[in-house]
Amino acid sequence: MLVCFWNVRGINNPLKKFKVLRRLVTLEADVVCLLETRIRRINAGKFISVFSNDWNMVENYESIDGGRIWVLWKKQWSFTVFRVSDQSLTIGGSVNSHRTLITAVYGSNSRTSRRGLWDQLKYMESEVGSSLWVVGGDFNVILRAEESSDFETLGVYNSPDIEDFQGCLEDLDLLDYPFLGLSFTWTNKKDVGFLARKLDRILVNPVWFSVFPYSFAEFKAQGVFDHCLGVIWTQRGALARRPKPFKIFKYWTSSEDFLSIVKVLYSDISKRVLCKRAELEMIQLRNLSHADLRNIDEERTVHVWWIWRLQNLIFIDRGQRTENGQFLDSFYDMAAELVYFFTNLIGIADPLVRxxxxxxxxxxxxxxxxxxxxxxxxxxxDDKEIKDALFRQGNGKSPGPDGYSSWFFSVAWEVVGTDFLAAGMNIVDNTLLAQEIVKGYSKSLSSRCAIKFDxxxxxxxxxxxxxxxxxxxxxxxxxxxxxxxxxxxxxxxxxx
Incomplete structure (x- = not known):
């Protein structure tokens, strides 16, 4: 199943109507959520008539003057209208034998009015239960300061609008689905005073990840509109089989077995990593010195376990090209080029300046x-200062790229606290891990490269x-x- 979310302001233009239809047909969408349609109710039938009779439709004209949200779905899917309000519209039905709810969102430009959206989503969350839930659309607010193109100028900040949004998602345990495509989903399309932001997003609840582990999301180019088209597939062939980023889900910690599992997996993890590394070195030395007793499978097993525990991502660059395109592959040539480059870049101190x-x-x-x-x-x-700094983070915040949130550490502190405080990684480990990452590229399905930026x-x-x-x-x-x-x-x- 393919679900689309798209702010189509300006769709009254006949040319834009045709382009929307052509794009949705090309995608073979099953559910289409159109936002900020701005088509009067009396004219809505003319637009819908371009779809065949194989589609059902619901809108929210009764909830807000002029309507803002249209949701269409192919009749082959057994969806029914679940809840309609001024800033959200939810349909529900069965997808692959799982009860699934789809909520289309168009948030108000006003913070006061937008609070009504957060209330609507919280009400919906109480009705979701164990169902799958995907929420998508134009929220008209960013979630973090860096989701705006003026971040370099304004720096890190938190506004009341952002805090409201963050608080809502934390309460609902909704997660941004990892996506491909554009980071900024809206632009004002101005040459002077250009601004771009991530106003559109696709959120899912933890159950979605469990049922659709091969689902896939993407934000496509804007086309004739100022918002990107957001799409999510429940499964998309070979692309969907890529590994998904790991993330601790808050509801896992409510299990009675949570701490006992954490103790088995993470107790004294620093010491165990060191022991595993020593074991790996011993096996490698034995394999090198006794070819007749070599056990490559054993080495590979220990090696994979050790690499799995190293959580840093390092980029390396093998070789260097000059500005003239000459490739340098020897140490001395690259060293000379670096000296030349940085001497010209930085210059020489003026001896007359005192x-x-x-x-x-x-x-x-x-x-x-x-x-x-x-x-x-x-x-x-001291340890208390580190612990307090960690615990002051929001429950959904992650101290690193490994997906373990501060909520995990606060709940499991008695097990992992000592290792967290003593955490660190030798620079040699970083280099070894980088080599393993690059070596594994040849086994992947698609072409890729590693880039180091300075x-x-x-x-x-x-x-x-x-x-x-x-x-x-x-x-x-x-x-x-x-x-x-x-x-x-x-x-x-x-x-x-």
Whole structure:
């Protein structure tokens, strides 16, 4: 089954009507959710008539003046109307013998009115039970600051609108379905004052992942509209069989067996990883020195277990090309090219430029540390401080890319707390893991590559002598200044 969600504002245009129909027919959609249709009820029949008699339809004209949401589905699917309101419309039926609910959303531009949408979804969640639930459409609000193209200018922030949305999804335990396609699903299509945001999304409940492990979502190009077309397949051939990102589901922790399972899988995990690594090394040495006793299957089993436990993703680049396209593959050639490149990039310090004295800088800055700040900056970070910082995150937040949320750590702290506090990975492990990732590319179904990005920043052009003088002039403790100096002065340091 294929479900589409699409904001089609401006569909009154005959040319746009034709393009919408052609695109949906090409996709072979089974359920079509059209949002912000802005077609008067008296004219709705003319548009629907372009679909064949094999389609059913429901809209929300009774709930809001002018209507905003249309949901159409092929009659071969046994859906019925479940709930209709001003900002959402839900149909329900059987998909592959599983009770499934599909909710189309068009959120209001007003925060006050949009609260009604959050209430509607919370009411629906109480009716969902063990059913599959997919919620999609135009929410008219971003979920995080980085989902807007002006993020580089505004930086990280939280608005009341964002907090309302985050709170709703956390209460409902709805998850953004991993998708391909465009990250920003809406643009204002202006050359001056351009703005793009992720206003459209497809959300599912945990049961969906269990029943449709090979489902697949994508946000396609906008075409004639200013919103992307969002689609989700319950299954899509070979593409759907790719591994899905792991994520801890909140409802798992309500199981009586949760902690006992965690203890079996994660108790003393750091020590077990070290033991497994030592075991792997021992097997490899034995296989190398005794060819007649070689046991490759045993080595592969231990090797896979160890790699599975390493959760960092590293990118490596093998070889380097110059700006003229010449390929360099020797250490000396690449070293010479790096020296040449960064000498031209950064330049040479001007010997005529002199730094002010620390005393002069103090007068310019007119700054003094708050009482107790010196001790706070230099004291050792204790386990309680780390734990408190972790637990202050939202329950759905993930400290890393491994899918384990702060909720998991708070519930299972008695089992995993010690290992979490002692967590760390040797840089050698990162290199080995990178080699394994790249080596495995040849076994995949599609072509791919690994890319390492190194961005030019203001960091590359700082006069560090002046920088250290400023820190001293601010009154920062010498111990703290020495830590900063150890990080930024050596040439082998890499900025974050």
């Amino acid at each position: 730094c002010h004295s620390v005393v002069d800088l103090r007068g310019f800055l007119n700054f003094s540390l708050a009482a107790g700040a010196e001790d706070m900056l230099t004291r050792k970070v 961005l030019k920043k203001a960091f590359d052009f700082v006069n560090w002598e002046f920088f250290m003088d400023v820190l001293e002039a601010m009154g920062l403790p010498l111990k703290f200044c020495s830590w900063i100096k150890a990080c930024v002065i050596p040439p082998n340091f890499q900025s974050p």
